[in-house]
Amino acid sequence: MLDTHPERTIYAVTRLFDGEKTIEENEIVEDSGHFRSVLLAARAATHYKKSPVSQLHLDFVVETRCTLRCRHCNNLMQFYDTSQHKQQTIDELKTYADHLFATIPYVGQICVLGGETLLYPELDQFLDHLVKYRDQYGDAHIFTNGTIQPSQPLLDSLRRNRFLVEISKYDSVPEEKRKAVKASLVENNVNWCETSSPWKANEASTPHHRDEATLQQVFSGCLCGHCRSYYRGELHICPRSAHGTDLGLIEKNEDDFFDLNKEWGHSLTEQALRFLAKPMPSIAACDICNYSYNFTTEVTAGDQIKKD
Numbered sequence: 282m283l284d285t286h287p288e289r290t291i292y293a294v295t296r297l298f299d300g301e302k303t304i305e306e307n308e309i310v311e312d313s314g315h316f317r318s319v320l321l322a323a324r325a326a327t328h329y330k331k332s333p334v335s336q337l338h339l340d341f342v343v344e345t346r347c348t349l350r351c352r353h354c355n356n357l358m359q360f361y362d363t364s365q366h367k368q369q370t371i372d373e374l375k376t377y378a379d380h381l382f383a384t385i386p387y388v389g390q391i392c393v394l395g396g397e398t399l400l401y402p403e404l405d406q407f408l409d410h411l412v413k414y415r416d417q418y419g420d421a422h423i424f425t426n427g428t429i430q431p432s433q434p435l436l437d438s439l440r441r442n443r444f445l446v447e448i449s450k451y452d453s454v455p456e457e458k459r460k461a462v463k464a465s466l467v468e469n470n471v472n473w474c475e476t477s478s479p480w481k482a483n484e485a486s487t488p489h490h491r492d493e494a495t496l497q498q499v500f501s502g503c504l505c506g507h508c509r510s511y512y513r514g515e516l517h518i519c520p521r522s523a524h525g526t527d528l529g530l531i532e533k534n535e536d537d538f539f540d541l542n543k544e545w546g547h548s549l550t551e552q553a554l555r556f557l558a559k560p561m562p563s564i565a566a567c568d569i570c571n572y573s574y575n576f577t578t579e580v581t582a583g584d585q586i587k588k589d
């Protein structure tokens with residue numbers, strides 16, 4: 282476990298990058314978008330007295346099924362067919378959480394999501410397990426598309442464990458459905474908010490066969506920022522990488538993810554932080570992605586692919 286004293290933590294982070302330089306002196310850090318998130322994390326450590334990953338935003342994927350089929354789903358859920366869904370058992374999810382927090386000292390924001398998160402049958406039990414690590418994460422959110430009414434055990438768990446429910450507002454979902462979801466959250470004293478920001482187009486899933494320079498352009502302009510994806514015990518640079526490899530749309534590149542299934546624990550903390558901090562020119566998934574400045578346009582949130 283890394284030291285939580287802010288100055289010593291900063292020192293530990295900079296050692297991970299490049300010798301004994303300070304963060305401000307280390308130009309490699311300043312030059313890389315993905316290094317920048319760790320730079321911000323380290324700076325935040327001076328304020329929040331947390332570990333170097335205090336601004337790490339992590340999606341914890343519990344479900345790949347969804348009630349919608351959004352054309353521009355960044356998580357590629359629209360490409361899962363019935364045969365490709367591999368339900369994670371509650372014991373598996375608990376184990377993935379155990380491995381995560383045995384290795385990563387602190388996560389700034391954890392988002393439990395899918396697919397449609399509320400389709401996961403034992404979500405209440407999973408949140409109850411996650412909260413055992415409450416001192417190792419900051420904000421805790423779960424996402425829903427507002428099509429499913431939360432069960433009473435889930436409402437109780439959300440309130441008890443102080444999760445913020447983020448309801449996505451899509452024109453394709455009737456307002457009445459969202460109203461009913463919101464009413465039950467209010468009635469049960471669960472924190473919630475509604476998000477309705479426009480989306481960026483990201484429809485493609487087939488390889489573009491981009492050259493290295495173009496891949497680097499995509500990666501450096503990535504709109505995903507510091508959003509990492511944790512799926513089936515693998516810590517990926519982004520959801521496209523996690524699900525693009527799961528769906529077989531791209532080949533797994535071992536540099537693009539950190540596998541907590543093989544080796545995990547305190548001794549791996551430094552390796553995991555190195556992975557999160559290492560400078561990357563691009564990743565394999567950037568070849569099937571347009572979620573980047575100059576490669577995308579604004580589209581309607583939640584636009585649906587018509588059923589066959």
Ligand code: SF4
Pocket residue numbers: 347348349350351353354355356358359395396397426583
């Ligand atoms: S509702 Fe969310 S998870 Fe489901 S397809 Fe749309 S964007 Fe993807």
Ligand code: SF4
Pocket residue numbers: 499500503504505518519520521522564566567568570571572573
């Ligand atoms: S595939 Fe590349 S551009 Fe797309 S979200 Fe991931 S890192 Fe960003």
